[in-house]
Amino acid sequence: MSLQLRGLAKRYGDAPVFANVSLDVAPGEFVAIAGESGVGKSTLLNCIAGLEDWDEGRIALDGEDIGALSPDGRALLRRKRVGFVFQAFHVLPHLNVAQNVALPLLLLNAPDDARVQAMLDAVGLGGLGERLPQQLSGGQLQRVAIARALVHRPALLLADEPTGNLDPATAGKVMDVLASQARENGASLVLVTHSEAAAARAGRVLVLTPSGIAPA
Ligand SMILES: Nc1ncnc2c1ncn2[C@@H]1O[C@H](COP(=O)(O)OP(=O)(O)O)[C@@H](O)[C@H]1O
């Protein structure tokens, strides 16, 4: 899926977060975004996903102006075509691992146990489908979040510091899964990361600052 940002600006009340953010991501492209803590990286991903409103500028996904969509329209687009790996996982505590991963498919009325199992296998959690989230380590939870973001083969994958809580070896494995699944599905991948190792896998690395976004 192509992504186009033009002159995007975001404020919280009087406090500007970022301004003048313009960016094109081609279908299948892998772009990493770095930037200091608090500069608005998570906010930017939330805007791209239509989870948060912005103050100026335009966001288009495959040419469709998402600012013009209703909240329901945005939710539907997200459900069908976007995968989001949240910084704080947002794994649902009362569902087991397999149920968490299956959730995007259930929301699309397209349950597929074989696909869920394949995703669990892909992230190295093949035998843990019945476990509850509280019985998992941080690295395992992160991989549940990644399997869930990928299970419905999204055309756009947004990942917010997906290796932030992981040791280098696990981080490497998680990045392998993210990058290979994105490639397999022809998905565009926008990765927010502080990790040089993770950013090195991207086709391009950009840095977000309060005044815009530019090549690293
Ligand atoms: N809901 C909110 N209300 C007010 N300020 C917020 C809110 N969410 C984030 N912020 C502020 O916006 C700025 C950018 O936050 P964030 O996008 O989380 O940055 P990053 O992900 O780059 O660390 C920070 O200064 C943060 O305190």
Ligand SMILES: [Mg+2]
């Ligand atoms: Mg953040």
